[in-house]
Amino acid sequence: MFRFILRRLLQMVLAFFGTTLIVYALMFAGQTDPIQALAGERPVTAAQRAYLTEKYHLDQTGVGGFFYRYFDYVRSLLQGDLGQSLTGRQIGDILQQAWPVTVKLALIALAVAVVFGVTSGVIAGIRRAGIFDNSTLVLTLLVLGIPTIVLAPLAQYFLGVKWQLFPPTAGAEPSFYALLLPGIVLGSLSLATALRLTRTSVAENLRADYVRTARSKGLVKRRIVSVHVLRNSLIPVVTFLGVELGNLMSGAIITEGVFNIPGVGFNLFRGIRTEDGPLVVGFVSVLVVVYLISNLLVDVLYAVLDPRIRYE
Amino acid sequence: MSDFETVAATENQAARRGPSGEPGTPDKIGTSHKPRSLAGDAWRDLRRNPIFWISLALVTAVSLMAIAPGLFTSNDPQDCVLSRQNSGPSAGAIFGYDFQGCDTYARAVYGSRASLLVGALSALFTGIIALAVGLLAGYFGRWVDAVLSRLIDIVLGIPLLLAAIVLLKRIGSASPNARITAVIFVLAVLGWTTAARVVRSSVITAKEQDYVAAARMLGAGHGRIMLRHILPNALAPAIVVLTIALGSFIAAEATLSFLGIGLKAPTISWGQDIDTGRIHMRESATPLIVPSAFLALTVLAFIMLGDAIRDAFDPKLR
Numbered sequence: 001m002f003r004f005i006l007r008r009l010l011q012m013v014l015a016f017f018g019t020t021l022i023v024y025a026l027m028f029a030g031q032t033d034p035i036q037a038l039a040g041e042r043p044v045t046a047a048q049r050a051y052l053t054e055k056y057h058l059d060q061t062g063v064g065g066f067f068y069r070y071f072d073y074v075r076s077l078l079q080g081d082l083g084q085s086l087t088g089r090q091i092g093d094i095l096q097q098a099w100p101v102t103v104k105l106a107l108i109a110l111a112v113a114v115v116f117g118v119t120s121g122v123i124a125g126i127r128r129a130g131i132f133d134n135s136t137l138v139l140t141l142l143v144l145g146i147p148t149i150v151l152a153p154l155a156q157y158f159l160g161v162k163w164q165l166f167p168p169t170a171g172a173e174p175s176f177y178a179l180l181l182p183g184i185v186l187g188s189l190s191l192a193t194a195l196r197l198t199r200t201s202v203a204e205n206l207r208a209d210y211v212r213t214a215r216s217k218g219l220v221k222r223r224i225v226s227v228h229v230l231r232n233s234l235i236p237v238v239t240f241l242g243v244e245l246g247n248l249m250s251g252a253i254i255t256e257g258v259f260n261i262p263g264v265g266f267n268l269f270r271g272i273r274t275e276d277g278p279l280v281v282g283f284v285s286v287l288v289v290v291y292l293i294s295n296l297l298v299d300v301l302y303a304v305l306d307p308r309i310r311y312e
Numbered sequence: 313m314s315d316f317e318t319v320a321a322t323e324n325q326a327a328r329r330g331p332s333g334e335p336g337t338p339d340k341i342g343t344s345h346k347p348r349s350l351a352g353d354a355w356r357d358l359r360r361n362p363i364f365w366i367s368l369a370l371v372t373a374v375s376l377m378a379i380a381p382g383l384f385t386s387n388d389p390q391d392c393v394l395s396r397q398n399s400g401p402s403a404g405a406i407f408g409y410d411f412q413g414c415d416t417y418a419r420a421v422y423g424s425r426a427s428l429l430v431g432a433l434s435a436l437f438t439g440i441i442a443l444a445v446g447l448l449a450g451y452f453g454r455w456v457d458a459v460l461s462r463l464i465d466i467v468l469g470i471p472l473l474l475a476a477i478v479l480l481k482r483i484g485s486a487s488p489n490a491r492i493t494a495v496i497f498v499l500a501v502l503g504w505t506t507a508a509r510v511v512r513s514s515v516i517t518a519k520e521q522d523y524v525a526a527a528r529m530l531g532a533g534h535g536r537i538m539l540r541h542i543l544p545n546a547l548a549p550a551i552v553v554l555t556i557a558l559g560s561f562i563a564a565e566a567t568l569s570f571l572g573i574g575l576k577a578p579t580i581s582w583g584q585d586i587d588t589g590r591i592h593m594r595e596s597a598t599p600l601i602v603p604s605a606f607l608a609l610t611v612l613a614f615i616m617l618g619d620a621i622r623d624a625f626d627p628k629l630r
Contacts, residue, residue: 011462011465011466013314013464014462015466015470018466019470019475020477022475022478064570072314088315112438141612141615141616141619142612143610145559145608145611146608146611147563147566147567147607147608147611148567149566149567149570149583149586149587149607150562150586150604150607150608153589153590153593153600153604154600154601154604156590156593157590157593157600157601161593161594162597162621177473235602247471253473253571254388254567254570254571257571258590268477272477272481272571272572272573277481280477280478281478283479284477286475287471288470288471288476289509291471291474293525294447295509
């Protein structure tokens with residue numbers, strides 16, 4: 001177990017340096033004149049140039065200089081200093097403001113996935129090959145196959161604009177009601193996956209020996225399902241939902257952009273459109289770290305929850 | 313981002329459906345004299361599967377659309393006249409005109425070309441990388457496998473959409489063809505891992521077979537054994553995974569174009585049209601709905617096709 005966590009941690013560190021190196025190399029290095037790129041169209045005075053060269057260690061050339069600046073970037077990233085966006089605001093401040101909204105949205109999406117996905121997954125797993133099972137399978141295939149860029153605008157149009165069941169967009173300080181439709185859209189993918197996972201796992205466990213034992217002991221079906229089967233079946237689902245929470249927090253770019261929710265994804269969406277390089281890099285770096293850490297936690301959680309799984 | 317990864321992750325689950333997993337009924341064995349091959353069995357299953365035919369028809373239709381869009385519409389998608397902005401369906405344009413006064417239907421038809429080109433070429437390059445990595449890792453085992461498997465783990469740990477954003481932002485303003493190449497490159501570089509794992513596991517199973525030992529005893533070299541005896545075993549599962557991946561790549565390309573970092577203006581793509589349609593949805597919704605429907609049907613068709621083929625080839629999974 002300890003060795004597994006250690007190995008997984010090592011892997012994460014490698015992935016962290018790998019991705020940040022790529023991010024850094026692509027965004028900042030290889031520019032012909034980074035100072036001019038920073039200033040845009042405005043002319044740069046010699047004093048400013050000297051100051052920026054000093055500040056960003058641009059006088060160091062070659063491969064050594066590149067890594068020097070890269071470690072500079074990683075250090076400030078780890079210290080939480082993400083620099084300034086092109087609009088002059090501190091990226092850390094923007095992130096701080098956006099984070100709670102995104103967490104709220106992700107929790108709504110997760111709740112939707114758990115309530116509907118797990119419940120229907122259990123029902124479908126028990127009544128395997130029935131009408132309910134087959135129709136949920138078709139439905140989930142549709143949900144999994146339809147990209148979010150189709151689902152989100154269409155939900156916004158039909159439910160928000162045409163039939164006016166939900167507010168079509170959320171503004172600053174969105175209410176729970178305004179976040180509900182985007183939460184459902186965002187959660188639908190996780191819902192479909194959670195449903196399928198629960199279904200397979202329940203159906204597999206129903207055939208296990210211990211279920212037969214429980215049945216022959218004369219236990220009622222309700223108890224067999226809710227105590228024996230469910231406890232074992234939910235292990236993969238719980239771990240999946242853990243990964244999903246990480247995904248939802250970083251993956252809401254489209255949904256937040258379409259529904260105008262001022263969260264992390266929305267800022268990234270806008271940063272891409274307004275070509276705000278520093279903002280995009282800062283946000284992507286943080287999101288990658290969140291993603292890597294949530295993946296690590298889930299892997300460890302999986303090994304803890306299921307003692308049958310032993311990683312050497 | 314979660315879209316592509318969840319689609320890929322659920323594929324395994326998706327395959328495990330259908331009625332109970334009891335072994336095949338034995339009474340059918342005696343009826344036919346000639347033993348059927350695996351492919352023959354699979355084909356017999358596929359022939360009776362309506363989903364297979366529906367998705368195959370959709371895939372054929374959209375491929376034909378990409379090769380010869382002129383067969384489906386006689387209007388020019390670039391012929392935009394502002395005076396007919398958002399005007400409704402007419403004899404000339406069955407879905408009316410969009411915000412810029414372009415024929416909505418013609419744009420959707422011509423949009424299939426870029427999507428399919430990106431999807432197919434990404435799947436092709438993904439396949440090449442996956443086959444190479446999977447073959448080497450599975451065949452040689454030991455440290456080669458250790459190194460390549462860790463590489464797979466690391467690439468799998470990189471969130472696709474975020475990485476694509478960074479990689480593509482670097483391209484800046486480039487010619488349309490350079491953008492298409494860049495998108496294909498990004499998707500191939502980030503998307504080969506699932507297929508490589510599938511290839512690796514089928515290579516590991518295949519290399520233990522007697523005929524591989526026989527070939528080795530007859531003096532065949534590593535290269536010959538890999539290419540002639542092991543590769544054919546890995547090919548069928550790889551093609552199935554790649555068919556599904558093709559669908560996800562099309563979705564990924566549309567998402568990138570939607571965000572404004574994928575394909576850009578002179579190239580017509582569904583992602584961009586969905587984005588412009590979305591902005592003007594209050595004035596007219598057809599320019600949003602038509603490309604959305606084209607995109608969703610195409611992606612679904614590839615995913616369902618791959619799913620159906622896998623179910624047929626791998627009865628164990630049901």
